[in-house]
Amino acid sequence: MEDVVLSTTQAPQSNSRLQHWLVPSIRDSALGESLMKKMRRNGFTLVELLVVIAIIGVLVGLLLPAVQAAREAARRMSCSNNFKQIGLALHNYHSAYNKLPAQKGGTNNANDGSLGGNQLRLGWLPTILPFIEQQGLWEQISHPLAINTDGTLRTTPWPGMGPAPWRTDYTPWITELAALRCPSDPGTGLPALGRTNYAACQGDAVEYGEVGAWSGSNPLVMNSGYAEQIRISGRGMFVARQYTGFRDVLDGLSNTIAAGEIATDLGDRDIRTAPIDGPGSAVLRDNPSWARDNDKIDPERPQFWRAGENLTTDNAAGDGTRASWARGFHWADGEMQHSGMNTILSPNSETVSRTTADSTWGMYPPSSRHQGGVHVLMGDGAVKFITDSIEAGNSRAHTVYKDHNPGNAGTQSPYGLWGALGTKANKETVSFDSL
Incomplete structure (x- = not known):
C-alpha cells in the first residue's frame, strides 16, 4: 500500500x-x-505520407488541365476582343472616308526609293492606328521621321508613310502592338519585326492577288490587262492596291469575312506559318493542294514540312532577309504572306508561296494557336470561331481566273461554304446556324 x-x-x-x-x-x-x-506516436508513418502525396498528385492531375483550359479560354476571349476592336476600327474608318483601308497602299512617288519609299506595299493595319488608340504611332508614320531605330539622326528624314515595310531601321515597323497580337501565340522577337495575328481576307482566288491592277516600279503604273484579271479574281473584301467599300459587299456584311486570324512563325517549320516554295502560277492556281499531293508534309508529324523541303524562310546565299519571310512577321506589310489570308484551303492547312519570294500570292489560310479552329472577323464587326472541319468544297479544284471556265467575276466558289464566306459579291447567302 x-x-x-x-x-x-x-x-x-x-x-x-x-x-x-x-x-x-x-x-x-x-x-x-x-x-x-x-x-x-510523434508523426505520420511512411505509408500515410505516401498516401497523402498520392492524393495530392491525383488532385493536381485533375485540376491542372482545368486550370490550363480556363487560361486558354481567357486568352481566346482576349483574342476575340482584339478582333472586335479591329472590326470597330474598320467601321469607324469607313464612316470617316467612305471606304475601307487599302491592302497594299502607301506612297508611289518617282525615285522615292532613294528615300526609302514603300512603293504601294503598306498593308491595311497602319491606316487604322488612330482608330485603335495608337495616334502617337500613326503620327510617326504619317509624318517625316528623322531618326533611326538605333537613335542616330538621319540627314534625309524618312518620308511620310514610311519606307518599305521590311526595313528594320525604321522604328514604327519594328514596334509590336498588343492590339494586334493573340495572347495564345507565343511568338516574339527576331527575326520578325513587329508581329500581327490578324490578316485581311482577300477572297477565294489568287491570280494577280499580289499586284492588283498595277505593274512596273518607281513608280508603279496602272495596267489595263492586270485590271481585267483582278476584276475577276479580286473576290474578297480586300483587293490588292484597290479601295473597296461596304457598298461592294453584295452578299451582305454579316455573310462575308473581312479578316482572319493567323499564327506567327516559331522557327519550327510549321506548315501553317512557314510557307513552302511553290511550283509557279499555273500549277498552284489549278491545284491548291499541290503540296499535300506531292508529299511535302511529314507523314509522321503532319503539322510540319518534311526535312529538306525548301521554305521561303530558308536563307539563300548572301540573303539574310528571308528569315523574316514568315507568316505575320511584318505587321505593316501588305503582302499576302505577312498580313493577308484567303478562303481556299480550310483553316490551319498548309501555306504555299507561288514561288520563292514573299512578294507574291499563294495559299494562305487562316491559322491559330487555339484548339480546333480560328477566329474570323465578319464585315458587320461580329467575331466568329470557325472550326478546321468547315465544309470547304474541293481543294483540288482550280481557282477562278480570267480566260478559264469558270472565269466570271460572280462565279460560285468551288471551295464550298468556306469559300463562300470569303467572297463578297457571288450571291451566296450563308447562315451561321449551319456551322
Missing part, C-alpha cells in the same frame, strides 16, 4: 516512467493500450 502512495507523490518524467507507474489495472486494459499507443 505504501508503494502505491509513493507513486502518487512523484511526477513521472517520461512516457516510459509513466507507463511503469500506471496502475496495473489501467495499463493492462484496452483504454490503457490505446492511450500508450497515442503517447508513442
Whole structure:
C-alpha cells in the first residue's frame, strides 16, 4: 500500500516512467493500450505520407488541365476582343472616308526609293492606328521621321508613310502592338519585326492577288490587262492596291469575312506559318493542294514540312532577309504572306508561296494557336470561331481566273461554304446556324 502512495507523490518524467507507474489495472486494459499507443506516436508513418502525396498528385492531375483550359479560354476571349476592336476600327474608318483601308497602299512617288519609299506595299493595319488608340504611332508614320531605330539622326528624314515595310531601321515597323497580337501565340522577337495575328481576307482566288491592277516600279503604273484579271479574281473584301467599300459587299456584311486570324512563325517549320516554295502560277492556281499531293508534309508529324523541303524562310546565299519571310512577321506589310489570308484551303492547312519570294500570292489560310479552329472577323464587326472541319468544297479544284471556265467575276466558289464566306459579291447567302 505504501508503494502505491509513493507513486502518487512523484511526477513521472517520461512516457516510459509513466507507463511503469500506471496502475496495473489501467495499463493492462484496452483504454490503457490505446492511450500508450497515442503517447508513442510523434508523426505520420511512411505509408500515410505516401498516401497523402498520392492524393495530392491525383488532385493536381485533375485540376491542372482545368486550370490550363480556363487560361486558354481567357486568352481566346482576349483574342476575340482584339478582333472586335479591329472590326470597330474598320467601321469607324469607313464612316470617316467612305471606304475601307487599302491592302497594299502607301506612297508611289518617282525615285522615292532613294528615300526609302514603300512603293504601294503598306498593308491595311497602319491606316487604322488612330482608330485603335495608337495616334502617337500613326503620327510617326504619317509624318517625316528623322531618326533611326538605333537613335542616330538621319540627314534625309524618312518620308511620310514610311519606307518599305521590311526595313528594320525604321522604328514604327519594328514596334509590336498588343492590339494586334493573340495572347495564345507565343511568338516574339527576331527575326520578325513587329508581329500581327490578324490578316485581311482577300477572297477565294489568287491570280494577280499580289499586284492588283498595277505593274512596273518607281513608280508603279496602272495596267489595263492586270485590271481585267483582278476584276475577276479580286473576290474578297480586300483587293490588292484597290479601295473597296461596304457598298461592294453584295452578299451582305454579316455573310462575308473581312479578316482572319493567323499564327506567327516559331522557327519550327510549321506548315501553317512557314510557307513552302511553290511550283509557279499555273500549277498552284489549278491545284491548291499541290503540296499535300506531292508529299511535302511529314507523314509522321503532319503539322510540319518534311526535312529538306525548301521554305521561303530558308536563307539563300548572301540573303539574310528571308528569315523574316514568315507568316505575320511584318505587321505593316501588305503582302499576302505577312498580313493577308484567303478562303481556299480550310483553316490551319498548309501555306504555299507561288514561288520563292514573299512578294507574291499563294495559299494562305487562316491559322491559330487555339484548339480546333480560328477566329474570323465578319464585315458587320461580329467575331466568329470557325472550326478546321468547315465544309470547304474541293481543294483540288482550280481557282477562278480570267480566260478559264469558270472565269466570271460572280462565279460560285468551288471551295464550298468556306469559300463562300470569303467572297463578297457571288450571291451566296450563308447562315451561321449551319456551322
